[in-house]
Amino acid sequence: MKEEDWIRGTVTDRIEWTEGLVTLRFDVVPPPFRPGQFTSVGVEGQDKEGRPARIHRLYSIASAPGEPLEFFLVRVDGGKVSPHLEALGIGEAAWIHRKPKGKFTLDRVPESPHLWLFASGTGVAPYLSMLRTEEPWERFERIVTVQGVRFPADVAYEEELRRLSARHDGRLSLVTCVTRMDPGPKRYHGRITAALQTGKLSEMAGVSLTPETSQIMICGNPRMIEELLELLHERGFRDNTRKEAGHLTYERYW
Numbered sequence: 001m002k003e004e005d006w007i008r009g010t011v012t013d014r015i016e017w018t019e020g021l022v023t024l025r026f027d028v029v030p031p032p033f034r035p036g037q038f039t040s041v042g043v044e045g046q047d048k049e050g051r052p053a054r055i056h057r058l059y060s061i062a063s064a065p066g067e068p069l070e071f072f073l074v075r076v077d078g079g080k081v082s083p084h085l086e087a088l089g090i091g092e093a094a095w096i097h098r099k100p101k102g103k104f105t106l107d108r109v110p111e112s113p114h115l116w117l118f119a120s121g122t123g124v125a126p127y128l129s130m131l132r133t134e135e136p137w138e139r140f141e142r143i144v145t146v147q148g149v150r151f152p153a154d155v156a157y158e159e160e161l162r163r164l165s166a167r168h169d170g171r172l173s174l175v176t177c178v179t180r181m182d183p184g185p186k187r188y189h190g191r192i193t194a195a196l197q198t199g200k201l202s203e204m205a206g207v208s209l210t211p212e213t214s215q216i217m218i219c220g221n222p223r224m225i226e227e228l229l230e231l232l233h234e235r236g237f238r239d240n241t242r243k244e245a246g247h248l249t250y251e252r253y254w
């Protein structure tokens, strides 16, 4: 990557949702991009031979176009980059690639009455960027976010999603699935995949999940994506491809 494509961004806001899970906002407004796209964020580290080098990874942009860059990050223990980014405090800096990229965007999603947005962990980041713009609200009658996390403390952005829904006549339903602790009656205790299999997902969303009425985006843990795709394929959902309009658009984080 060319040196002039990188910019040094300084952290202006930091939310620590729970230990190891943060939102970082930078003093950088990126050039126009499509919600759902990602960019590289890096720190000074070392290459394989131990020489000083910039090491970087891809992160979905959570902010809307035209707004200061926001990322939603988890610290992957033993990881080369995320522990450094997660530890950044206000006033500290990271390298940010100037040109967002990626195809996990709403222009790849065909028309349909309902839009389902499935995420595990920080996979909700691209949906925040989308939902912070008018496009999904103009195109879909109903939107459902399905967030899968390990612990109740890992649930992030719920209040903002509720506010966005209220601003749009309650057309967004939130289903939160918590796996490693009983989250109480308003959330599902178990994996996203189990919520789908038991029929609880549609019940909690108040929206039926059928190929005739639904477009589905899925983002995050690759194993979650594989298992969810298998269940959805069995139910008649098909991948969206360049040649053929289907129902499923997805992005693996690793």
Ligand SMILES: Cc1cc2nc3c(=O)[nH]c(=O)nc-3n(C[C@H](O)[C@H](O)[C@H](O)COP(=O)(O)OP(=O)(O)OC[C@H]3O[C@@H](n4cnc5c(N)ncnc54)[C@H](O)[C@@H]3O)c2cc1C
Binding pocket: 038, 057, 058, 059, 060, 061, 071, 072, 073, 074, 075, 076, 078, 079, 080, 081, 082, 083, 121, 122, 123, 125, 251, 252, 253, 254
């Ligand atoms: C398109 C795209 C967008 C992404 N957006 C985000 C984002 O918005 N927020 C975010 O937190 N991460 C995001 N990621 C993941 C991110 O790029 C890094 O992979 C992650 O931060 C780990 O980097 P690391 O250098 O710390 O770990 P590494 O040194 O690269 O190694 C850690 C290993 O952990 C695995 N791994 C990677 N991510 C995770 C994870 N979240 N949980 C468990 N294991 C993991 C991989 O197998 C990897 O080999 C995205 C990845 C892609 C491909």
Ligand SMILES: NC(=O)c1ccc[n+]([C@@H]2O[C@H](COP(=O)([O-])OP(=O)(O)OC[C@H]3O[C@@H](n4cnc5c(N)ncnc54)[C@H](OP(=O)(O)O)[C@@H]3O)[C@@H](O)[C@H]2O)c1
Binding pocket: 018, 019, 020, 021, 074, 075, 076, 077, 120, 121, 122, 148, 149, 150, 154, 177, 178, 179, 180, 191, 192, 193, 221, 223, 224, 225, 227, 228
């Ligand atoms: N607070 C935090 O979130 C935090 C803090 C510090 C470090 N970390 C580290 O960050 C990494 C990522 O953690 P994460 O919790 O964001 O991501 P994750 O491991 O992908 O878990 C997120 C959710 O996805 C579920 N899931 C995993 N595999 C699935 C599958 N095949 N099908 C359906 N659902 C599936 C998990 O359920 P299960 O619980 O059943 O696996 C969990 O509810 C881990 O290395 C973790 O140790 C996380």
